[in-house]
Amino acid sequence: MQRYVLRRALNMLPVLFGLTVAVFLVMRVIPGDAASAMLDESPTAAAKEELRRQLGLDRPLAEQYLTWVGGVLHGDLGTSFWTNRPVSGEIRRTAPVTIELALLASLAALVVALPIGILSAVKQDTVWDYLGRSVSIIALSVPSFWLGTLAVVLPAIWFKWVPPVTYQPLWEHPRQNLAQFWLPALVIGAGSSGAMMRMTRSALLEVLRQDYIRTARAKGLAPRSVILRHALKNAMVPVITMFGALVGGLLTGAVITETIFNLPGFGSLTINAISQRDYPQIQANVLMFGLVYTVINLLVDLSYAMLNPRIRYG
Amino acid sequence: MITRRTMLRRGALGALSAGAAYLLACGSDSNSNSSTSSGGGSAPQAAASVAPATPTTAAAAATVPAGKPGGTLVLSGSDLQRLDFQRTISTPTQNASSLVFSRLASYDPYVDLNTYAMRPDLAESWEQTGDKVVFKLRKGAKWQNLPPLNGREVVAEDLKYSLTRVATTGAEYVHGYKVEPVSAIETPDKYTVVLKLRFASAGLMSDLASGQGMGTVPRELVEADGDLDKRWVGSGPYMLDKWTKGSNIRFVKNPDYYKPGLPYLDAIEWKFITDASTNLANFLAGQLHFYIASGLEQSDQIKKSTKAQIRTFPNLGGTHKMYNVGAKGNAALRDVRVRQAIDLAIDRAQIQELVLGNDGVWAATFVPLGFGEWSLTDAETKQLYATNLNEAKKLLEAAGQPKLTIPVEYSNIDTFAQDELPLMKQMLAKAGIELQLKPLERTIYLQNQVDSDFNLMAIGMGAYPDPDNYLYPTFHSKGTKNYGQVNDADLDKRIEKQRGILDYKERVAYIKELQKDWKKYLYRTYTVNRNDHQAWQPNVKGTFVPKGWDYQGMEAVSLA
Numbered sequence: 001m002q003r004y005v006l007r008r009a010l011n012m013l014p015v016l017f018g019l020t021v022a023v024f025l026v027m028r029v030i031p032g033d034a035a036s037a038m039l040d041e042s043p044t045a046a047a048k049e050e051l052r053r054q055l056g057l058d059r060p061l062a063e064q065y066l067t068w069v070g071g072v073l074h075g076d077l078g079t080s081f082w083t084n085r086p087v088s089g090e091i092r093r094t095a096p097v098t099i100e101l102a103l104l105a106s107l108a109a110l111v112v113a114l115p116i117g118i119l120s121a122v123k124q125d126t127v128w129d130y131l132g133r134s135v136s137i138i139a140l141s142v143p144s145f146w147l148g149t150l151a152v153v154l155p156a157i158w159f160k161w162v163p164p165v166t167y168q169p170l171w172e173h174p175r176q177n178l179a180q181f182w183l184p185a186l187v188i189g190a191g192s193s194g195a196m197m198r199m200t201r202s203a204l205l206e207v208l209r210q211d212y213i214r215t216a217r218a219k220g221l222a223p224r225s226v227i228l229r230h231a232l233k234n235a236m237v238p239v240i241t242m243f244g245a246l247v248g249g250l251l252t253g254a255v256i257t258e259t260i261f262n263l264p265g266f267g268s269l270t271i272n273a274i275s276q277r278d279y280p281q282i283q284a285n286v287l288m289f290g291l292v293y294t295v296i297n298l299l300v301d302l303s304y305a306m307l308n309p310r311i312r313y314g
Numbered sequence: 315m316i317t318r319r320t321m322l323r324r325g326a327l328g329a330l331s332a333g334a335a336y337l338l339a340c341g342s343d344s345n346s347n348s349s350t351s352s353g354g355g356s357a358p359q360a361a362a363s364v365a366p367a368t369p370t371t372a373a374a375a376a377t378v379p380a381g382k383p384g385g386t387l388v389l390s391g392s393d394l395q396r397l398d399f400q401r402t403i404s405t406p407t408q409n410a411s412s413l414v415f416s417r418l419a420s421y422d423p424y425v426d427l428n429t430y431a432m433r434p435d436l437a438e439s440w441e442q443t444g445d446k447v448v449f450k451l452r453k454g455a456k457w458q459n460l461p462p463l464n465g466r467e468v469v470a471e472d473l474k475y476s477l478t479r480v481a482t483t484g485a486e487y488v489h490g491y492k493v494e495p496v497s498a499i500e501t502p503d504k505y506t507v508v509l510k511l512r513f514a515s516a517g518l519m520s521d522l523a524s525g526q527g528m529g530t531v532p533r534e535l536v537e538a539d540g541d542l543d544k545r546w547v548g549s550g551p552y553m554l555d556k557w558t559k560g561s562n563i564r565f566v567k568n569p570d571y572y573k574p575g576l577p578y579l580d581a582i583e584w585k586f587i588t589d590a591s592t593n594l595a596n597f598l599a600g601q602l603h604f605y606i607a608s609g610l611e612q613s614d615q616i617k618k619s620t621k622a623q624i625r626t627f628p629n630l631g632g633t634h635k636m637y638n639v640g641a642k643g644n645a646a647l648r649d650v651r652v653r654q655a656i657d658l659a660i661d662r663a664q665i666q667e668l669v670l671g672n673d674g675v676w677a678a679t680f681v682p683l684g685f686g687e688w689s690l691t692d693a694e695t696k697q698l699y700a701t702n703l704n705e706a707k708k709l710l711e712a713a714g715q716p717k718l719t720i721p722v723e724y725s726n727i728d729t730f731a732q733d734e735l736p737l738m739k740q741m742l743a744k745a746g747i748e749l750q751l752k753p754l755e756r757t758i759y760l761q762n763q764v765d766s767d768f769n770l771m772a773i774g775m776g777a778y779p780d781p782d783n784y785l786y787p788t789f790h791s792k793g794t795k796n797y798g799q800v801n802d803a804d805l806d807k808r809i810e811k812q813r814g815i816l817d818y819k820e821r822v823a824y825i826k827e828l829q830k831d832w833k834k835y836l837y838r839t840y841t842v843n844r845n846d847h848q849a850w851q852p853n854v855k856g857t858f859v860p861k862g863w864d865y866q867g868m869e870a871v872s873l874a
Contacts, residue, residue, distance in 0.1 A: 031757075031758040032755070032757030032761040033757070033761075037760060054486075084396060094560065149591050153591050153594070155599075156596070156598045157595075157619060160599045162596050162599040166562050261592070262586070264560025264586075268560075269560075275756065275757065276757075
């Protein structure tokens with residue numbers, strides 16, 4: 001197992017390298033640069049050229065990339081063109097927001113999806129199954145940005161109530177923090193639960209048809225024990241895969257939900273950096289995305305071994 | 315249902331909120347001051363022979379609203395890009411800086427909406443001639459009682475330092491052009507600042523009063539910190555308490571402010587809310603005291619759901635259509651007859667009705683309607699710039715362009731252009747002109763603009779305090795924002811002449827004539843300007859219209 005983990009960790013390096021090179025080149029190919037964006041409505045050709053020089057954008061591409069990589073290897077992810085602050089500071093500021101939202105939303109998705117998916121599978125072709133499948137279709141169909149907007153606007157009109165819009169860190173003001181996060185977490189969780197419900201249902205149905213389940217029932221085990229102790233574990237492999245992808249996606253930032261609920265998260269930081277052509281910020285953020293996804297994939301793969309003893313890594 | 319378009323519109327309006335009532339005009343009829351006005355128009359009049367006016371001219375004496383001390387006002391807006399407002403054009407930074415940093419003079423926020431009267435600020439009075447401006451500073455105005463200034467008095471050397479810093483050569487010092495007429499700054503005594511001028515500049519006072527980049531900054535702070543990005547210490551009504559990037563910025567009352575009794579509020583909290591619907595929801599729920607509605611529909615919703623005070627006035631910026639008459643533009647557009655034909659084919663009444671829902675006014679020249687004396691009247695505009703399709707076709711025939719195809723570029727976040735240009739396309743098609751609509755991602759759009767790499771471009775404009783602030787940079791052959799590559803000797807001469815007319819009434823008349831003659835040039839086509847709707851909660855007193863980027867009027871806002 002340790003060798004496997006080490007091998008996977010080493011495999012991450014070329015992936016991350018390739019990712020940063022690709023993003024670096026793509027951003028330089030896109031027309032417009034930070035100088036154009038920063039000078040906004042007052043640009044003159046001379047001012048733009050000078051700003052490009054100040055930002056180092058007139059240097060050869062290879063030199064710009066290698067300078068950045070050199071900094072990364074020394075723990076310096078670069079300085080934002082726009083704010084003149086270290087980009088790592090911006091990541092540190094926004095990452096906790098996105099991590100918290102991702103974890104809460106994922107939990108909400110699980111809490112909603114698993115029971116309904118299990119109920120649907122166990123009560124296949126009954127009214128409970130039809131209800132469960134209807135709920136999953138609705139969850140899949142309703143866009144989270146629409147739901148989020150309604151969740152903010154309608155209570156304001158009907159009850160003169162809105163969720164808090166000023167971010168308070170969890171460790172400083174836990175109550176205010178959760179007061180701001182519960183609604184966006186629920187919105188994202190509800191939207192994400194649809195696919196997970198259906199996956200839980202279909203995976204469980206397949207497992208419930210297995211011989212060992214028939215044996216367990218024949219032995220006289222309680223139905224709850226058969227489902228939860230014997231069947232569910234084996235049904236969770238595809239669900240975990242889906243869950244991992246969900247968490248990975250959320251950790252890179254649910255931009256629209258962050259915007260609607262005014263959460264200063266990683267997704268908004270990235271979108272702003274792209275529109276502002278803030279290359280150091282974009283490169284650092286993409287590096288973080290890559291790291292998050294590869295680590296999550298590794299954890300998901302390792303979890304298979306926990307769920308299914310037949311799976312071994314060497 | 316809140317659409318993406320509404321969301322983006324709100325974001326654009328948030329950035330324009332500070333320019334909502336920024337007039338080119340300055341001064342009402344009652345404000346017929348000399349160039350020595352201490353509360354005069356943006357175009358000071360007369361020559362050195364006129365005696366200095368007293369500080370209490372009609373406009374400067376506009377009553378500061380009475381109010382009850384205490385309370386925290388909550389607003390929303392976009393996040394600041396950085397704190398050093400002399401090195402950025404970021405609107406939120408400029409708006410915030412106007413609370414903390416004073417200027418020599420400022421636009422009076424308490425006179426009526428269409429009037430830009432100047433009032434004393436750090437300068438009690440000033441006298442402008444063709445070659446200099448002499449300011450007499452207010453005695454006893456202090457820096458905020460924070461290190462390293464610790465409440466010392468604001469003196470002439472401070473103004474000299476600050477104006478010199480604005481003019482620093484460097485790409486980031488984007489406001490330097492405002493002091494271009496200044497050749498030297500002298501401080502003969504502690505309370506006198508003399509700006510020596512390279513040339514007569516009627517628009518200079520307007521620039522100095524601008525809420526954009528012109529706040530007075532202290533040398534000690536900049537030298538201690540290296541820049542203004544870490545701390546703010548100003549002499550304005552509020553002090554910066556805390557800026558939490560991505561979340562909010564908070565200001566607290568300056569107890570040593572030089573205007574007795576002001577400010578009323580204990581604090582102002584500015585929440586950074588980026589989503590338009592979230593913004594509106596917060597106002598409806600009473601969590602914000604101030605909101606700028608994105609149009610009649612939102613304004614009506616606010617009226618239905620709240621008892622908010624709503625003020626409606628013309629937005630004085632707007633989107634214009636800029637012709638590129640340079641090498642990279644369509645050659646046909648270099649012929650003024652083609653530009654006239656395009657202008658004649660536009661039905662402004664229809665745009666006003668269909669795009670704005672009649673919630674706006676005509677705009678036909680470079681001075682928007684609503685700038686008081688500077689503007690042509692609505693009747694004059696409608697007469698001079700009425701639609702005439704037959705005339706348009708004749709002009710195109712005469713120019714040898716009976717059929718023409720013109721790409722028009724616009725920013726993908728310009729919601730007004732998104733609504734207006736398809737309608738314009740239909741209108742111009744009747745005259746034989748095919749408009750090809752090309753939305754561009756904003757940074758690419760800006761790049762094409764500065765590279766003059768376009769044919770026709772929908773371009774936004776902030777409301778400038780004085781016609782010269784707009785005319786010279788945009789249309790003079792040496793202008794720094796002449797993206798359309800205008801090189802018209804006659805127009806150059808007229809622009810240069812108006813710069814030197816210090817007599818206010820004479821200059822107003824001259825600018826009006828230029829507007830009436832605009833069809834001879836037509837390097838930009840103007841169509842309509844929408845109205846802005848400003849909403850304040852009912853318990854807010856002393857409300858004002860931010861003129862330009864200037865929120866100094868918050869000094870007299872109070873909560874009942």
